[in-house]
Amino acid sequence: MKFVLLGSDPHTDSFVRAAQDASHEMIAFMADDGETPEVPSSARRLDGLADVVRLTDVGYAVLAGDFDYRAEQALALVRLEPMPLVLSVPLAEKPDVYYELGLYRVESKLPMLTLLPEAAHPxxxxxxxxxxxxxxxxxxxxxxxxxxxxxxxxxxxxxxxxxxxxxxxxxxxxxxxxxxxxxxxxxxxxxxxxxxxxxxxxxxxxxxxxxxxxxxxxxxxxxxxxxxxxxxxxxxxxxxxxxxxxxxxxxxVGPTWVxxxxxxxxxxxxxxxxxxxxxxxxxxxxxxxxxxxxxxxLEYSDVSEQQSFRSIMTLTGCGMLMGLVLVVIVAAIMTSMGVFGNWQPPIFLGILGVLALFCSLQLLGLLFRPAKPPKPSPRDEDSLSHPD
Structure with missing residues (x-):
């Protein structure tokens, strides 16, 4: 299994060492200014995320690096080329970045692993x-x-x-x-x-x-x-x-993470x-x-494209109804002032056209499959533990 290393910190260094011991091959890396990660001589040095996209045989990416840029790198990478990710946390000060990454994770069904040492403490x-x-x-x-x-x-x-x-x-x-x-x-x-x-x-x-x-x-x-x-x-x-x-x-904890x-x-x-x-x-x-x-x-739920689509359609529908009511009121006022003649037929046809367009947009919802909701358990048997 081949991977690229983007940045370096103690958590990801532990994972990378264990991954290479498990016959995973680091084929490329990208280091922040002043960083000197331990990499094999065969690994190619990358100048930016665009170089990652050009690689054709990457199995996954390990992302760490400077905290101030870590979130930007993660989002830029999934937007350019969604791929399995191993992420050093925290990624950002607020959870918004996680929500966007979670959207890619749910819809693409690509695995993402967060490296959190305290969760693996014996x-x-x-x-x-x-x-x-x-x-x-x-x-x-x-x-x-x-x-x-x-x-x-x-x-x-x-x-x-x-x-x-x-x-x-x-x-x-x-x-x-x-x-x-x-x-x-x-x-x-x-x-x-x-x-x-x-x-x-x-x-x-x-x-x-x-x-x-x-x-x-x-x-x-x-x-x-x-x-x-x-x-x-x-x-x-x-x-x-x-x-x-x-x-x-x-x-x-590296071998356990791998x-x-x-x-x-x-x-x-x-x-x-x-x-x-x-x-x-x-x-x-x-x-x-x-x-x-x-x-x-706090309320917990996975973000998915289906949920985002429903939210957008709800807001659009409410805005459209308010707009149609406003159009009817304005048309009635203009008619009473003698500006319009017989306005009812064209306005009625226009309203039907807008409603038909909105209803047809609902068919786009069929493109999104519902995501299985998370079932986090405080006593999940698959949680990390000390290896025997």
Missing amino acids: GLAKLREWTGETSPQWMEWTLPFDPEQKGSLRFHEGWSWIRSLGGEIEEISATGGDESGGGSQLLVSARHQSGILTTIRWRALPSEGYGFRLETTAGTIEGTFERGCQGPVTLIDRRGGQLRTETHEPFD AEWEALREKRDDEAWHRGLRQIELASATNESLERHRAVS
């Missing part, structure tokens, strides 16, 4: 094993954020753990900090669709005491992070009057895309709640 896999099929009754988290980061990027960490254990979140309310949403500590309340309540305290770097506490029907499970959700984690199980402690180090990518090309898995999308949706909702000083509700 500590998360063990924690899910401990909690079993029963979700926690409530959760309390203390997580780090960098006040120097802009907007929602400050709150990008931890959501994979929280979603995996509590399920999808339907409402977020954030308080604390100054008027710009800054400050050394922020408090977030999240309500899950399952009814679980989660409290998150974000502490500005540098700080200590990152971790979590889960209250289950059988007792309490606690955990402490050394360097946030991607670093070592110590799990403490206090359920049943016993004390069990385990420490889990992060591992090279195995998931190869499986994804054979069978569609929405979670491989949704984990990156949900991460930025929740971070963006947190930032919006801080700025607007109110709770933010």
Whole structure:
């Protein structure tokens, strides 16, 4: 399987090394200014995205690079030549880019994989094993954020753990900090669709005491992070009057990602895309709640061309009806002023013509097949875990 590398960062470097170990061949690469990615001598250096389109034997593209241009590159690439993508996240500060990429993903049926290391942490896999099929009754988290980061990027960490254990979140309310949403500590309340309540305290770097506490029907499970959700984690199980402690180090997630990518090309898995999308949706909702000083509700749905077509037709139909009413009113006024004579027949025929044209446009909807809605599950057995 041949691929091109567009940019470089630690996440994609791990994937690329594992891909080459699995006999995937890098045939070309494009590096940002100052980047020196490790590439084979046979790989051709590209000057721009247009060069990618000219390649005829590309199986997929791995996209990382400078964050300020990452979203533009991803959108430009799918517009020029839609192809399977492996994406380093976050792509952008807001989820709009993900929605447009998701449209290409759903309609083209091309696989897209988001590289999110915390979702593959072995500590998360063990924690899910401990909690079993029963979700926690409530959760309390203390997580780090960098006040120097802009907007929602400050709150990008931890959501994979929280979603995996509590399920999808339907409402977020954030308080604390100054008027710009800054400050050394922020408090977030999240309500899950399952009814679980989660409290998150974000502490500005540098700080200590990152971790979590889960209250289950059988007792309490606690955990402490050394360097946030991607670093070592110590799990403490206090359920049943016993004390069990385990420490889990992060591992090279590259081989796990490559195995998931190869499986994804054979069978569609929405979670491989949704984990990156949900991460930025929740971070963006947190930032919006801080700025607007109110709770933010979240609704989840895949964007498709069929849904876009229906929205456009609805807006067009409403605008057309209002326009026809306005035309009739203006014609009646002009007739009363003696400007028009017998205006009813031509106006009536014109209205019928416009309605016939609008109805014929509805046939274009047959060109779009309905997309299967996503069914994200917090306990999907296909979620990433530590390889045996």
